[in-house]
Amino acid sequence: MNTNQIEALVGMLVVAGLFAIMVLPSLVGAVRERRIDRQLREAQDRDRRAEDQKSSSRSTVPSTATRYAEGRRSKKLVSS
Template identity: 75%
Template structure:
């Protein structure tokens, strides 16, 4: 091999290496997406076989402090206007 052939080989290897570095993240993402899709599909298939009714709470619901504060602010605005 002479100098020109070695330079061409190095150039091709560098170009191939850059191509791999650019394509690798998208390939990894596609493989990950397929794995997540498979896990979701398996979870849905497992869930459709067992339907468990939700239990309602016997405890009464109390509005949170944020709801109470917002209600008070709204009523004051209506009275003052």
């Protein structure tokens, strides 16, 4: 290898190193964002499954408060 080839090789390595230094933070950030998105999706799925289990175990009979509120609403509609 002559001097010109060595200088070209060193120049290419410097450019490749600078490119890696500039691109690496964005790649790390993208990987981190994907991991956070996955964790959020998993948490939403767990919450949804837990909510489905709660709602399926609840009785379908309305509570006293619901019946009272419905009665109050119907009286307001009749009197106005």
